[in-house]
Amino acid sequence: MRRFLVMIVMVLLPAIAAAAPxxxxxxxxxxxVRGNDLVGYGLVVGLDGTGDGFRNAPFTEELLAGLLERLGVNVTDEALRSRNVAAVVVTATLPPFARSGSRIDVSVSTIGDAKSLLGGTLVMTPLKAADGNIYAVAQGSIIASGAAIEGEAARVVEGVPTSGKIPVGARVEREVEFxxxxxxxxxxxxxxxxxxxxxxxxxxxxxxxxxxxxxxxxxxxxxxxxxxxxxxxxxxxxxxxxxxxxEPEDRAKVVIDHKSGTIVIGERVRISRVAVSQGALTLSVSEAPMVSQPNPFARGETVTVPRTVAELRNEPGIGFAEVAGETSLSDLVEGLNALGVRPREMIDILKSIHAAGALHADLVIE
Missing domain, CATH: 3.30.1360 (Gyrase A; domain 2)
Structure with missing residues (x-):
């Protein structure tokens, strides 16, 4: 049986002005005084058979052929079939006042069908800014942020092995004039x-x-x-x-994140006098397939007939309850807890109070 329930976590943050300066x-x-974004297109080598397939990523083959030709290796009319290389996009941020010779961190991400960058080494890659000029050159061993294990019939992935970082992996070659x-x-x-x-x-x-x-x-x-x-x-x-x-000031805000089920309410949030009523709705779906087979010695075949049982139940909720005017955050939380409001119902209540014009705060839904 599958039950569709939403678990909500509510975080109460004090106003920033109440804290220290x-x-x-x-x-x-x-x-x-700001950084500048850099980007480059390069090649990772030394992978353990987890690189790009040249059939699905022909740009990797072209990049590898160009690299070998620059190194003096003639690969004209040669069929390259290596699975140990991968085409990647390299990104970095050039810090303000970075001087020639200083080193910066870089991030590396695959753009083909490579399965992992574990054990790979980025080959010398120029990094350009928005003006088209090269400001740094990246090269080094990649620290991937995940792991992948693959067998004949299954594959287990932990984290994101198709991206990684190279600490101090780029050297600044050009300074920003300022x-x-x-x-x-x-x-x-x-x-x-x-x-x-x-x-x-x-x-x-x-x-x-x-x-x-x-x-x-x-x-x-x-x-x-x-x-x-x-x-x-x-x-x-x-x-x-x-x-x-x-001592900074901040606007009263209520932030709702549906994906993680998080509610953040600032201390400056105020609610005018309003009446609240909340009901609880539960939807349950269960699968109970039936097996149908023919009588003995009769023609036919055994089949499985799907059977779904769906139930929509409206559980008793709270009746109308009054929230006094100019209610503070602590009063609101205390009142809702006293009314028996469950955390998963808090989102609907806050959105309804905001729609009624009684929530004096910015409602941010992500």
Whole structure:
């Protein structure tokens, strides 16, 4: 018998403003101080028969032939049938101010029908940015994130063996030109835009420097003008700013994740006066196949006749219950628990309260 039930986990998070002040570096980014995405197309060798099949992935054969020809091996008109190589896409992030010769981590993922990258080695692969220029070159042994075991009639896979990483597997060959020391101003970009938080960052910076060097431009941007400080080193100024602390504000939110059955309710959530009634619906399906066979010495054959028993049961639920106005999070949880509401019913109740306009928070359903 299969029962269709939803298990819900509810997480109650306190408001961030009730916690200790947070550093600016944990709330915002500095405009221009960011990484750059890199991507490349390469070849992994040394696989134990788990690579691409050239019939299904002809681009792997072309890539292998090109590599061998560059190494001085003539493979013209040769039929390559190796299962020890795989075509992959290599990705990485070039950190801000990365210098030539420094090393960065890379991720490797198959694009053909390879079954595993365990034991493979990535051959020298150029990594390009959005402008088409090569900024790094990757090469090295792959650490795959899974394992696969295969027999004649079964295959067991743990994790994702078709992708992996190479720690410090790429060397930076080209630097991103950015004269940071000559900038006159910089923008502080909040990760979660909020006017209150932005003005608090402005006040904290101006108070620390004892002059008006920061101006709030919008809910997500605070402009810092270095010329107000005279001849200074921008790097030292930002190092001082990013360690200042403020108390950030956040919007009241209720986040519902149907896939994992998780509900996250912020402490700032408020509910107006509303009446709630909840019923419980259970659907059960069971299979009881019957075997039908002919009488002795009669012509015919034995067949299995499927038989499905489906039951839809409406279990007694709670009657109408009143939730008082301006209910806080703790009052809401306490009231719903007292009413006997099960966790799997919480999602429907919250969505209905939001539809009635009584839930004063952003409802985010993922």
């Amino acid at each position: 947070v550093r600016i570096k944990d709330l915002a980014d500095f405009d221009g 004269d940071f020391a000559s900038i006159q101003n910089i923008r502080v970009a909040l990760r979660n835009a909020d006017f209150t938080t932005a003005t608090r960052i402005e006040d904290a910076i101006n108070r620390d420097f004892d002059r008006r060097v920061a101006i709030t431009q919008d809910s997500g941007t605070v402009l810092v003008e270095f010329r107000q400080l005279g001849d200074v080193n921008p790097a030292r100024v930002l190092g001082r700013i990013e360690n200042l602390t403020v």
